[in-house]
Amino acid sequence: MEHADWTAEELREHGAAALDWVARYLENIRERPVLPSIRPGGLLEAIPAEAPLEGEPMEAILADFERTVLPAVNHWNHPRFHGYFSVSASGPGIVGELLSAALNVNGMLWMSCPAAVELELAVMGWLRRWLGLPEAFFGMIHDTASTSTLHAIGAARAAADPDLRENGARPGMVLYTSEHAHSSVEKACMALGIGRKNVRKIGVDSAYRMRPDLLGRAVAEDRKAGLRPFCVVSTVGTTSVTSVDPVREIQAVAAREGLWHHIDAAYGGAAAMLEENRWMLDGAGEADSLVMNPHKWLFTPIDCSAFFCRRPDALRLAYSLTPPYLASQEDPKAVHLMDYRIALGSRFRALKLWFVMRHFGFRKVCSIIRQHIGWARELAEEIRAHALFEVAAPVTMSLVCFRLKAGDEATRALLRKVNESGAAFLSGNVLDGRFVARIAIGNIKTTREDVRQTWDAVRRAGEELAGGA
Ligand SMILES: Cc1ncc(COP(=O)(O)O)c(C=O)c1O
Numbered sequence: 001m002e003h004a005d006w007t008a009e010e011l012r013e014h015g016a017a018a019l020d021w022v023a024r025y026l027e028n029i030r031e032r033p034v035l036p037s038i039r040p041g042g043l044l045e046a047i048p049a050e051a052p053l054e055g056e057p058m059e060a061i062l063a064d065f066e067r068t069v070l071p072a073v074n075h076w077n078h079p080r081f082h083g084y085f086s087v088s089a090s091g092p093g094i095v096g097e098l099l100s101a102a103l104n105v106n107g108m109l110w111m112s113c114p115a116a117v118e119l120e121l122a123v124m125g126w127l128r129r130w131l132g133l134p135e136a137f138f139g140m141i142h143d144t145a146s147t148s149t150l151h152a153i154g155a156a157r158a159a160a161d162p163d164l165r166e167n168g169a170r171p172g173m174v175l176y177t178s179e180h181a182h183s184s185v186e187k188a189c190m191a192l193g194i195g196r197k198n199v200r201k202i203g204v205d206s207a208y209r210m211r212p213d214l215l216g217r218a219v220a221e222d223r224k225a226g227l228r229p230f231c232v233v234s235t236v237g238t239t240s241v242t243s244v245d246p247v248r249e250i251q252a253v254a255a256r257e258g259l260w261h262h263i264d265a266a267y268g269g270a271a272a273m274l275e276e277n278r279w280m281l282d283g284a285g286e287a288d289s290l291v292m293n294p295h296k297w298l299f300t301p302i303d304c305s306a307f308f309c310r311r312p313d314a315l316r317l318a319y320s321l322t323p324p325y326l327a328s329q330e331d332p333k334a335v336h337l338m339d340y341r342i343a344l345g346s347r348f349r350a351l352k353l354w355f356v357m358r359h360f361g362f363r364k365v366c367s368i369i370r371q372h373i374g375w376a377r378e379l380a381e382e383i384r385a386h387a388l389f390e391v392a393a394p395v396t397m398s399l400v401c402f403r404l405k406a407g408d409e410a411t412r413a414l415l416r417k418v419n420e421s422g423a424a425f426l427s428g429n430v431l432d433g434r435f436v437a438r439i440a441i442g443n444i445k446t447t448r449e450d451v452r453q454t455w456d457a458v459r460r461a462g463e464e465l466a467g468g469a
Helices: 008-027 042-045 058-072 091-103 114-131 147-160 183-192 212-224 247-257 268-272 275-281 313-320 350-385 408-421 446-468
Strands: 138-142 173-178 199-202 228-235 258-264 289-294 305-309 389-391 399-404 426-429 434-440
Touching: 008 058, 008 313, 058 426, 091 350, 114 138, 114 289, 114 305, 114 350, 138 212, 138 389, 147 173, 147 183, 147 228, 147 258, 147 289, 147 305, 147 313, 173 183, 173 212, 173 426, 183 199, 199 212, 212 228, 212 247, 228 247, 247 258, 268 275, 268 350, 275 305, 305 313, 350 399, 350 446, 399 408, 399 446, 408 426, 408 446
Parallel strands: 173 199, 173 228, 228 258, 258 289
Antiparallel strands: 138 305, 289 305, 389 399, 399 434, 426 434
């Protein structure tokens, strides 16, 4: 029988060429500038407006990939990509992703692919134990932390207002989070119709941790005003400075006030797996939900966001709806993931995480993360010891926020200079009204030498700017 797709022989040939390209790319990635020098619209102009009428040979497509696409790629997998939260796709994760594309299953229902559903539940069980969460937490995988948090807040609201499913949302529902929480919390409230004006940004202490006393006060004031407090979101590893909100104390307020407590540990969850960092998630076992992103600091290719929820009944209340064509097994062991989320279908994301967790194992994963944290502390010491620089926030994980003492303009110029050099990529932020540069360490291929090279590039740029260069 004729078909249009490749023969096994063609797949072998082109697949081997692509895999060889991947191996060479990763082997020689340090030779590339971390960021491309391309202006907005540059790639768009280079791509024809019309897709081809007749097919083209793979060689031509791969050559164009190298010539046209690659020059516009930010090399996130580069060991000196330190911007945002530095991440990496490890070898086992890449292989897992490849196999999942080949299987091309959809994990919407148990019967749509038992393996996708049950491996997802199994690896979420593994990760739950790595995080030290109790068995009562049901785990599933979303694409991003933003989606996980949206699901948590939607479920929290449904739990507080069971009529919502039929009648729509009541007004006046109020959510609390810290002024350093990720924008995804507020965005979820916009999308869910809660409204930004019903998001209370609770103040922080001198280490950027949410203040439980201010939380309690805000809830009391809102109740007095006739509003309906329903949810608090704490953060373990804030994006700005990786501060850790006092989870246990926030949980105490949540329990007293009947609030759903969601923990955003998208980045910090990985750090909290280390024995010496267990305090970071102290009290999390009593919270209602938690997100941790393996695609951030667990060496898994994007996308993979682990969402844990102690109240799966609330997820079902908020998100289950089964049209007749999807009616399926009633067996309680047959879990249908579509009942716990907005999306019907999902990729087989668990496979890549399973490869990563099995291949490295808990001890190795912890030792890599521990090294990253150690290098961040060493780097902070170097920065502190230099007359031109200062560290801008405590280093709790593997993020170092710093600036030039000369001020915002100088720090912005420093960032531009380092990033344009291609030696490393750092991102910036505004902290307490002042501009700071951020160096995050989180790539599995990063070595101590890479961190030293990054610091050399930063130091040199700072000294040149101070010397008027
Ligand atoms: C603490 C925190 N929460 C949530 C997010 C959003 O992550 P995602 O891109 O997976 O939605 C980020 C992104 O950096 C983050 O740092």
